[in-house]
Amino acid sequence: MNSKRRRHRESFSFSLLPVLILGTGLACCFFALIITGPLDFALLRRYCLSHPVAIASVCLFFVGIVTLAMKWYQALTQLSLTGKASAALRRLVTDGEEVVPNQRAQWLQANWSAQPAATNRSWLGDRLTRTIDLQISRGRRHQLEADLKAVAEADADRQHDSYSLLRIINWAMPMLGFLGTVLGISQTLGQLDTKMLATQQQEAMNQLTAGLYVAFDTTAIALILTVFLMFVQFAVSRLELSLLATIDRDSNQALIEFLAVDPFDAQDSLLTPVRQMATELITSVKQLVEEQSKLWSESIAESQRQWTAWTQNASERIESDLAEKIGCALDSHVAALGELQDEGYRLVDARWQQWQTTLSDQARLVQTQQKEIIHQSDKLGELLDSTVDLRKLEEVIGDSVSRLENLGRLEEATVCVGEAVAVLATSLERAGLIRGAPIRPRIHTPRVHTEDEDVSHGESADNSSSSTPPPSRKAA
Numbered sequence: 001m002n003s004k005r006r007r008h009r010e011s012f013s014f015s016l017l018p019v020l021i022l023g024t025g026l027a028c029c030f031f032a033l034i035i036t037g038p039l040d041f042a043l044l045r046r047y048c049l050s051h052p053v054a055i056a057s058v059c060l061f062f063v064g065i066v067t068l069a070m071k072w073y074q075a076l077t078q079l080s081l082t083g084k085a086s087a088a089l090r091r092l093v094t095d096g097e098e099v100v101p102n103q104r105a106q107w108l109q110a111n112w113s114a115q116p117a118a119t120n121r122s123w124l125g126d127r128l129t130r131t132i133d134l135q136i137s138r139g140r141r142h143q144l145e146a147d148l149k150a151v152a153e154a155d156a157d158r159q160h161d162s163y164s165l166l167r168i169i170n171w172a173m174p175m176l177g178f179l180g181t182v183l184g185i186s187q188t189l190g191q192l193d194t195k196m197l198a199t200q201q202q203e204a205m206n207q208l209t210a211g212l213y214v215a216f217d218t219t220a221i222a223l224i225l226t227v228f229l230m231f232v233q234f235a236v237s238r239l240e241l242s243l244l245a246t247i248d249r250d251s252n253q254a255l256i257e258f259l260a261v262d263p264f265d266a267q268d269s270l271l272t273p274v275r276q277m278a279t280e281l282i283t284s285v286k287q288l289v290e291e292q293s294k295l296w297s298e299s300i301a302e303s304q305r306q307w308t309a310w311t312q313n314a315s316e317r318i319e320s321d322l323a324e325k326i327g328c329a330l331d332s333h334v335a336a337l338g339e340l341q342d343e344g345y346r347l348v349d350a351r352w353q354q355w356q357t358t359l360s361d362q363a364r365l366v367q368t369q370q371k372e373i374i375h376q377s378d379k380l381g382e383l384l385d386s387t388v389d390l391r392k393l394e395e396v397i398g399d400s401v402s403r404l405e406n407l408g409r410l411e412e413a414t415v416c417v418g419e420a421v422a423v424l425a426t427s428l429e430r431a432g433l434i435r436g437a438p439i440r441p442r443i444h445t446p447r448v449h450t451e452d453e454d455v456s457h458g459e460s461a462d463n464s465s466s467s468t469p470p471p472s473r474k475a476a
Helices: 002-010 016-036 042-048 052-098 101-113 117-121 123-138 144-161 164-191 194-199 201-258 263-386 390-431 451-465 471-475
Strands: none
Touching: 016 042, 016 052, 042 052, 042 201, 052 101, 052 117, 052 123, 052 164, 052 201, 101 123, 117 123, 123 144, 123 201, 144 201, 164 201, 263 390
16 A cells, blocks of 8 residues: 555655755856856856846756756656556456456456566556556446546646646746846945936946846846746656656556456446446435425424414414403493492482472471461361351361361371382392492571461371360360
C-alpha cells in the first residue's frame, strides 16, 4: 500500500526544496561569473545587477529553468520507460490468452508485479497498477472503460498541477519588473535637485534619464525572462502531453483487449444492472415511504395542534358569549322584576289609599247618620215632650229603626272590607310582590269635636248596644 502511495506521488511531481536550492545556487553562480570576469559584460551588469528587483527576477528565472529541466529530464526518462513497459504489457497479454476471463485481472496483477522496478515505477506501470486494482476491488469487469477514463483524468490533473510553481513564477516576474519601474521612477524623482534643474538643465536631464534607464531595465529583463520561460514551459508541457497520449493509447488497447467482458457473462452483465436498479429502487421507495410517513405524522400533529387551538378558542368564545348573553338576560330580568315589584308596590299603595279614602267616606257617612239619629232622637224627645201623635211617633221610631239597621249593615260591610284588605295583603306578600315592611299609615289632621258631636257619639254608642228603644219610652 505504501508503494502505491509513493508511485501516486511521484507521477508528474517532484520535490520543491531541491528545486529552490538548485535554482538559487545557479543564480549565485551566474552573478559570480558576472562579477568575477568571465561574464563581465556591460549589458549583463546593466540588466541583471542594476537593481535588487532585477536580481530577484533573475533568481526566479533560474528556479523556473531548474524546474523545467527536471520535468524535461523526467519526461525523457518516462518516454524510454513507457516503451519498455508497453512491450512488456503486450507480451503479457499474448501469454495470458489461455487464462480464464474471470481470473485475468489477478493473473495480470501478479505477473506485472514481477516486472523490473523501473517498469513498475513508470507512468504507464502506475496507470496499469491502479486500473487493475480498481477492477479487482470492484469485482465486476463491465466498467473497465470508466476506470481507464478516471485514471487518465487523474493523471491529466496531476500533470496540470505540477506546473503550479511555474505559473506563479511567470506571474511574479512581470510584477517584479513593474515594481522595479515604480521604485526607480520614485527614487529618481526623489533625488532630483530643483536648483540644478533651474541652473544646470543638461546635467539634471542626464541624471533624470540615468534613473529612468534603471527603472525601465528592470521591467525589460523581467519580461524577457518571462517570455523565454513560457516558451520552454510550452515545449516541456507538449512533451508530457504526448507521453500521456501514448500511455492512454497503449493501456486502453492492451487492457480492453485482455480484460474485456466474456460473452458467456452476458446474462450476468444484463442481470447485474437490473439487480442494481431494483436495489436502488427499493432503497428509494423505502426512503420515500419514510419521508412520507414523517411528513404525514408532522401534518397530523400540526392538524391536532391546530384543532386543539381552534376548539379552545371556540370554547372560550362560546363561554364568553354565553356569559355575556346570560348576564344581559339576567340583568334585564332583574330590572323587569324590579320594575314589576315597584309597580306592585305602587298599585298596592294606590289601592290601600283608595280603601282608606273609602273608609274615610264611610266613616263620614256613619257620622252623618249618627248626627241624623241624634237629630231624630231630639225630634223624638220633642215629640215625647209635646205629646204628639203616637202614630207619627211610631212612624218616626220605625224609620229610625230602619236607619239603624242600615247602619249595622254598613258596619258589617266595613268589617268585611277590612278582612278582604288583610287577605289581599297577605297574598301579595306571599307572592313576593310586596315587601314585608309595614305600610306607613296616612296621617290625618285632628279634628275638634263639638259638644253636639260628643253627644251624638255617646248616643250612637248607646244605640249600637241596643237596637230597640228602651221599654220605658215605648210604654210612654
